[in-house]
Amino acid sequence: MAADPDVRGANIAVLDSGIGGTGVLAEIRERAPAVDLVYVADHGFGAYGERTLDEVRARTEFLARYLIDRGVRVVVIACNSASAAALHHLRERLPDTSFVGMEPALKPAAERTRTGVVAILATGATFQGELFKSLVDVHGEGLNVIEQACPGLAWAIETGGDTSSLLDRYLAPVIERGADVVVLGCTHYPLVRDDIERRLPAGTEIIDPAPAVARQALRVAEEAGIDLAGGGSTTYLTTGGDHDGRFPWETAAI
Numbered sequence: 333m334a335a336d337p338d339v340r341g342a343n344i345a346v347l348d349s350g351i352g353g354t355g356v357l358a359e360i361r362e363r364a365p366a367v368d369l370v371y372v373a374d375h376g377f378g379a380y381g382e383r384t385l386d387e388v389r390a391r392t393e394f395l396a397r398y399l400i401d402r403g404v405r406v407v408v409i410a411c412n413s414a415s416a417a418a419l420h421h422l423r424e425r426l427p428d429t430s431f432v433g434m435e436p437a438l439k440p441a442a443e444r445t446r447t448g449v450v451a452i453l454a455t456g457a458t459f460q461g462e463l464f465k466s467l468v469d470v471h472g473e474g475l476n477v478i479e480q481a482c483p484g485l486a487w488a489i490e491t492g493g494d495t496s497s498l499l500d501r502y503l504a505p506v507i508e509r510g511a512d513v514v515v516l517g518c519t520h521y522p523l524v525r526d527d528i529e530r531r532l533p534a535g536t537e538i539i540d541p542a543p544a545v546a547r548q549a550l551r552v553a554e555e556a557g558i559d560l561a562g563g564g565s566t567t568y569l570t571t572g573g574d575h576d577g578r579f580p581w582e583t584a585a586i
């Protein structure tokens with residue numbers, strides 16, 4: 333039976349279905365070396381991309397409440413799928429907590445493309461949400477936006493499975509249609525960035541929004557009056573299930 337882990341006074345939590353959000357976590361840590369952080373990998377419930385939006389919304393609210401009960405005041409949803417499913421809902425339901433979410437970086441892609449063809453790689457859940465539709469309405473005008481869902485890829489990355497054939501399959505239409513900017517619209521994909529880059533024509537630009545999300549998280553934390561000068565601890569919580577030994581996980585009974 334897992335104990336209730338101590339989050340060591342962390343006021344900022346970073347949440348994902350697995351290890352994808354550790355990219356955002358690292359960017360936060362680089363900018364705020366002394367802040368106390370808690371990271372939650374929802375291994376027991378992921379992959380979010382294979383769940384319905386309703387399931388992910390309910391689960392994210394449940395995890396947010398767990399963290400808030402332990403003193404967390406800023407929750408960074410370092411997951412495009414969970415942000416698409418739950419961000420508006422969380423802000424409505426839990427108005428005393430600050431939520432920072434993610435969306436595929438279409439705006440910078442629109443600014444940088446020369447061919448007018450940009451590709452977004454993401455889970456199916458991310459494309460289903462209202463968040464993505466409104467993003468295309470606002471920033472997609474005049475662009476040819478390739479919505480490339482990549483079923484199974486995030487969890488293959490998570491579990492050390494075979495990503496090679498999945499990448500070949502999902503990048504073929506991106507190459508064929510001439511995208512010159514590719515957005516990593518799932519926080520797991522930067523973990524195979526080199527493998528993606530190798531498959532794309534030279535000069536294709538890849539956008540990972542993690543640094544921008546980290547900057548936003550710290551802005552929001554400062555606005556919320558959170559002291560960034562803590563003990564510099566990171567608590568890694570997992571809800572169980574398969575995960576490797578990359579991080580010092582503590583299992584939380586959630």
Ligand code: DGL
Pocket residue numbers: 348349350352353378379380381382410411412413414455458486487517518519520
């Ligand atoms: N890392 C998550 C994202 O950014 C998705 C992974 C999953 O399918 O659980 O969308």
